[in-house]
Amino acid sequence: MARILAVDDDQAILTLLGRILVKDGHDLTALDNPARVESLDLGRFDLVLLDVMMPGMDGFELCRRIRERVDAPIVFLTAKSAEEDAVYGLGLGADDYVRKPFGAAELRAKVAAHLRRERRERKCALSFGDVRLDVAARRAFAGEQEVLLTKTEFEVCEFLARHPGQVFSRAQIREAVLGWDAECDEATISVHVANARAKWRDVGAEVIETVWGVGYKWTA
Incomplete structure (x- = not known):
């Protein structure tokens, strides 16, 4: 089980993420307001999923603000198809991105891949x-x-x-x-x-x- 934070202003997306990730046994914290994220204990999460297009504060700005406080992979959920948007997000400290619309299998594979990386043993x-x-x-x-x-x-x-x-x-x-x-x-x-x-x-x-x-x- 992993502790996952998902931030998206679209409640339907959060519901979909809940159905997929909670069913897989993960502990999901789902927020539709990016302004609430900075008050959280971000160090406890194993993975962070951020929507890009959100009102008030977009995912890029949120990533920039929290990157130094997050000891976990940050993955963007983006409907933007332009390559420069993904490149810009990675430059802010994100680790990866998933393009919307995404299927359950695709999301599971991406989440599992990042969690596997986090659990690899390192000794030297x-x-x-x-x-x-x-x-x-x-x-x-x-x-x-x-x-x-x-x-x-x-x-x-x-x-x-x-x-x-x-x-x-x-x-x-x-x-x-x-x-x-x-x-x-x-x-x-x-x-x-x-x-x-x-x-x-x-x-x-x-x-x-x-x-x-x-x-x-x-x-x-």
């Missing part, structure tokens, strides 16, 4: 000079300065760092990090890599290299 640290990934705590450092990566950005870095110097395609990274059944496209991986690389550069570290026409490799 990866060090490369001043660059360090604390795998157990999911924290990244350049010297004494912490690099604030999202969960997916960290897992992309972790995967590459476990195979330093080896080049992986976007498809290989997607399968290793998100699972073979992930429904996001390979462009999503490019966004996560770009975001992670920018954060490392902000602290003076170059850790991921693009191998044009092939993919990416860890070079720290």
Whole structure:
């Protein structure tokens, strides 16, 4: 059982989420008002589902406000079809997105994939000079300065760092990090890599290299 927070101004969507997720044994907190989210104990949730198009405060703004308080994957529920909207959401710290309308099987697969990732056992640290990934705590450092990566950005870095110097395609990274059944496209991986690389550069570290026409490799 997982504790899931869903925020959507459409009560019909919340009802649908309840039928699917509660039936699967999850503890669902469903809110139709995004303004109520910031008063919650966000650290207790295992997964957060956010609608994008909401009055007053949209999902993008809500994600920006709560990302540092949420130690769980954030997945957007979006009716927007433009790729730049999904890219923008990932840039704010979201981990994934599901396009509306979605079916029960699709939602279950997406939720299950993220929860599996959260429950994987992690026991070690990866060090490369001043660059360090604390795998157990999911924290990244350049010297004494912490690099604030999202969960997916960290897992992309972790995967590459476990195979330093080896080049992986976007498809290989997607399968290793998100699972073979992930429904996001390979462009999503490019966004996560770009975001992670920018954060490392902000602290003076170059850790991921693009191998044009092939993919990416860890070079720290």
